[in-house]
Amino acid sequence: MNNKPLRVNIGFIVHESVGYSHEFQFDVEEVNFLKEYVATDLLGSIRFDRTQKGLIAEGNFSAEVINECVRCLDAFSQKIEFSFTELFAFREKDMTEEELLVPESGYIEIEPFIRDFLLLNISNDSICKEDCAGLCLICGINKNKGQCNCEDDVIDPRLSKLKDLLDQDEKQD
Numbered sequence: 001m002n003n004k005p006l007r008v009n010i011g012f013i014v015h016e017s018v019g020y021s022h023e024f025q026f027d028v029e030e031v032n033f034l035k036e037y038v039a040t041d042l043l044g045s046i047r048f049d050r051t052q053k054g055l056i057a058e059g060n061f062s063a064e065v066i067n068e069c070v071r072c073l074d075a076f077s078q079k080i081e082f083s084f085t086e087l088f089a090f091r092e093k094d095m096t097e098e099e100l101l102v103p104e105s106g107y108i109e110i111e112p113f114i115r116d117f118l119l120l121n122i123s124n125d126s127i128c129k130e131d132c133a134g135l136c137l138i139c140g141i142n143k144n145k146g147q148c149n150c151e152d153d154v155i156d157p158r159l160s161k162l163k164d165l166l167d168q169d170e171k172q173d
Contacts (some may be wrong), residue, residue: 011106071134
């Protein structure tokens with residue numbers, strides 16, 4: 001069993017001619033990125049193309065993460081799909097702003113790239129389902145799981161005059 005399922009040996013690609021390409025496939029059951037995030041069913045591939053200045057890595061991945069609904073605050077599984085392109089330069093003078101060099105060891109850990117792009121693609125305004133009823137603003141009950149007896153028409157006193165105007169408008173129609 002591979003202890004580092006997101007570690008790839010690119011050492012042999014360095015010695016190939018310009019234009020050489022090699023693709024690595026990934027099917028990882030679970031990856032712990034942070035305490036809050038565990039990615040499951042990580043599927044994807046990363047292709048390394050040999051260029052004159054370095055190795056271009058093009059990755060395409062998908063994974064499931066547990067997210068929190070912004071309406072009801074329940075946890076739900078969300079599929080995330082993302083892709084990235086990075087250059088691993090042979091020499092420092094050829095580095096891009098990401099400052100990635102081909103490691104002397106010949107191995108690249110792609111977990112940091114997957115983690116970063118995964119986190120960038122997790123939505124902060126996700127909902128568990130389109131018709132999520134959310135929480136009651138008064139008592140806090142999850143309306144998807146039960147009903148409460150709270151009155152929904154509690155009006156902020158500062159806006160009561162606007163409510164009166166809307167009520168007058170409805171009476172005239």
